Amino acid sequence: MDTARARSCPVALGSPIDSDGPRVALYAEEYAADPHHAYREMRRQYGSLVPVDLSPGVPATLVIGYHTAVRILNDPDHFPADPRTWQQNIPGECPVLPMLEWRPNALRSVGSEHLRYRRANASSLAEIDLHALHAVVEQAAIPLINAFCGDGAADLISQYAFPLTFGVLNVMLGCPAEISQQVASGMAAIFEGVNADKGNAMLASALFDLVTLKRSVPGDDITSRLIAHPAVLTDEEMIHQLVTVYGAGLEPQQNLIANTLLLMMTDDRFAGSVHGGSLSTRDALDEVLFIDPPMANYCVSYPKQPILIDGVWLPAHQPVIVSMSGCNNDPALGVNEFGPNRSHLAWSVGPHACPARSVAYLVVQDAIDQLLDALPEMRLATKREALAWRPGPFHRALVSLPVTFPPSPPLAVL
Incomplete structure (x- = not known):
């Protein structure tokens, strides 16, 4: 499919999870060696939402658009952090499961339970x-x-x-x-x-x-x-x-x-x-x-239902990963609008901010x-x-x- 034509239709790109083309392997040595080149290529090919694999056979959507990420991080009703539906189909030996699985803590909870855990930690x-x-x-x-x-x-x-x-x-x-x-x-x-x-x-x-x-x-x-x-x-x-x-x-x-x-x-x-x-x-x-935050990609959420963001359908209960590094370096910010000491997402924003x-x-x-x-x-x-x-x-x-x-x-x- 021609990328330019796909972007002319608000839903033509479909879901990053079900992308017909190859997904970007975030676990690969090539990505680790030069992630900023990888983000530029992702942005050129996909825009703000990128089909990725977190490990072989574990798909996710990576957010590399700053304003899109801020919207998602501040909308826990549509983008809750509870992964329990997703992980039902994930094998226990999956190498990224311990980083993503449900735990009774503030990072993986919503609503009153999130507030209870966050207050105790804070x-x-x-x-x-x-x-x-x-x-x-x-x-x-x-x-x-x-x-x-x-x-x-x-x-x-x-x-x-x-x-x-x-x-x-x-x-x-x-x-x-x-x-x-x-x-x-x-x-x-x-x-x-x-x-x-x-x-x-x-x-x-x-x-x-x-x-x-x-x-x-x-x-x-x-x-x-x-x-x-x-x-x-x-x-x-x-x-x-x-x-x-x-x-x-x-x-x-x-x-x-x-x-x-x-x-x-x-x-x-x-x-x-x-x-x-x-x-x-x-x-x-x-x-x-x-420029190069120590956690490049995290702040995970799992949409409760299919949702249209930036012309892309995100499927229900599949991981949406915010790339703090990719978002911080989003050219859409402009040099004068934000500065390195003011607006980065390294600590996240919203109810799950550090x-x-x-x-x-x-x-x-x-x-x-x-x-x-x-x-x-x-x-x-x-x-x-x-x-x-x-x-x-x-x-x-x-x-x-x-x-x-x-x-x-x-x-x-x-």
Whole structure:
């Protein structure tokens, strides 16, 4: 079918799910290597709504039009987040199921249940002492930096971004080391889509142990506050609130640290800030959130009935994925209408917008500043083009971030 002729008819394109042509494979290495080229091609061929596969045989519609995404994200009546009808026909071993399946939490609920879960989560997050959190990040950062500062080289993901993010999350959630190791393994399997069903089960088991511990020995942490909340969450509900906190806090923050450091080391506008230039870490953070957000595609909904959007019929109960990256870079916005510090969708919008953005900003910015203060002459150890990106339909994540620097003496431990 001729694309130009198809667009002249308001419904000629039919449904992205049932597209006669090939769907874009978001799990492919080619997409991970250059997603922005892929978005340009998607926009040229399909417009704002794109037929994609999240994994082999799992179709979805990807939204890459900014204004279309905002409309969808602010319309939970037509675009609810409950996937239970969809997942009835999805095999349990599907690698993306743990990222999309129904859970009794705010991310996958609607109406009064969504409000109940969201209030419990927002209240527990609001009680985090941000001043004390500065010290938590610093206490996590210094031993990690000391472990490699004398070597003159490091991988900033495996040796810094991941262990720091995970360690800070464990402190905020009150999770001891023996439980947190199972959490890390389970989360990795879910995000990588490798043995995701087993990772999901491992994660649930570990979080049940954490909930059991905190019911008997509460502390000043998110888990204990969720347990004490007037919502009176059951053990199962508690597990799935914690899945959300770990899922939203671990992978995205790790990627945001790495992607921002990459920008600051390779872009002339920011590279000077490694040596105390005029542009701040916060400027770089906002640029990454706008141009290359750590969760490129997510904010999933499942229309209750067929609905016509932008001349395309979206089928009932099939996943609609918002591409925060694709939408942020939508040429329809115009350079002057929006700026990288104002309108990006990296935190989402509407009733499912992230309630922890201030916490995330603090952790990521402090982590970057601690590292740059300690190793101001750090350089990327390879050409940017040689870096590899992890395949996957949701995240924007480097495999590794190798750097070099003059060997330095260890920092004083607080």
